[in-house]
Amino acid sequence: DGGITQSPKYLFxxxxxxxxxxCEQNLNxxxxxxxxxxxxxxxxxxxxxxxxxxxxKGDIAEGYSVSREKKESFPLTVTSAQKNPTAFYLCASSIxxxxxxxxxxxxRLSIL
Amino acid sequence: xxxxxxxxxxxxxxxxxxATMNCSYKTSINNLQxxxxxxxxxxxxxxxxxxxxxxxxxxxxxxxxxTSKKSSSLLxxxxxxxxxxxxxxxxxxxNTGNQFYFGTGTSLTVIP
Numbered sequence: 479d480g481g482i483t484q485s486p487k488y489l490f491x492x493x494x495x496x497x498x499x500x501c502e503q504n505l506n507x508x509x510x511x512x513x514x515x516x517x518x519x520x521x522x523x524x525x526x527x528x529x530x531x532x533x534x535k536g537d538i539a540e541g542y543s544v545s546r547e548k549k550e551s552f553p554l555t556v557t558s559a560q561k562n563p564t565a566f567y568l569c570a571s572s573i574x575x576x577x578x579x580x581x582x583x584x585x586r587l588s589i590l
Numbered sequence: 591x592x593x594x595x596x597x598x599x600x601x602x603x604x605x606x607x608x609a610t611m612n613c614s615y616k617t618s619i620n621n622l623q624x625x626x627x628x629x630x631x632x633x634x635x636x637x638x639x640x641x642x643x644x645x646x647x648x649x650x651x652x653x654x655x656x657t658s659k660k661s662s663s664l665l666x667x668x669x670x671x672x673x674x675x676x677x678x679x680x681x682x683x684x685n686t687g688n689q690f691y692f693g694t695g696t697s698l699t700v701i702p
Contacts, residue, residue: 482632484632511690513692519694519695520678520692520693520694520695521633521678521692522692523689523690523691526689536689566630568632568633570632570633575682575689575690576620576621576682577638578623578635578638579625579633579635579680579690580635581632581633581634582632583631583632584630584631584632586630
């Protein structure tokens with residue numbers, strides 16, 4: 479079955495540590511996105527990529543980094559520069575920028 | 591904020607009743623989409639309405655769009671307990687390439 483997979487489901491970060499969240503899709507979608515969701519809030523765009531080897535900052539990119547070396551994969555690194563990383567992180571993909579997005583089931587990141 | 595705003599923030603109804611939630615946005619759009627999120631899960635796309643459409647139906651869902659008022663509504667008829675979830679509108683802005691902007695969501699509780 480086609481879909482989008484995020485791992486791990488839960489992740490804990492120590493102070494000063496970088497952590498990487500995985501996002502893989504087998505839908506053959508060109509566009510991929512990373513969102514952050516805080517409790518009771520909507521989604522805020524961190525980074526998005528329209529094509530392999532290209533990505534753009536969203537509204538809250540500071541303290542995060544991404545790569546898009548393969549069409550199927552769009553990992554997100556939460557760096558130590560992100561001072562408030564505790565949140566629910568959602569990855570999504572779509573055929574193009576205007577079509578419906580398919581979401582993974584998220585990674586919940588907490589601070590130890 | 592460039593995000594949309596849903597109204598109400600929370601809604602509680604009895605099973606069998608209709609649920610209406612509204613979305614307002616600020617800029618011109620190419621389309622508007624509604625998504626559903628069950629607790630702790632990713633978002634699931636429900637319906638897309640284009641800027642030149644005024645109403646769209648899908649099963650028990652009815653969506654309207656008024657571009658002059660920059661608003662949309664989602665009606666769920668004959669609600670079921672399984673409809674309990676958060677509902678978000680998302681706008682594909684007409685001049686930002688592949689960026690979506692999500693609203694803050696309406697939390698719907700359907701009481702059996």
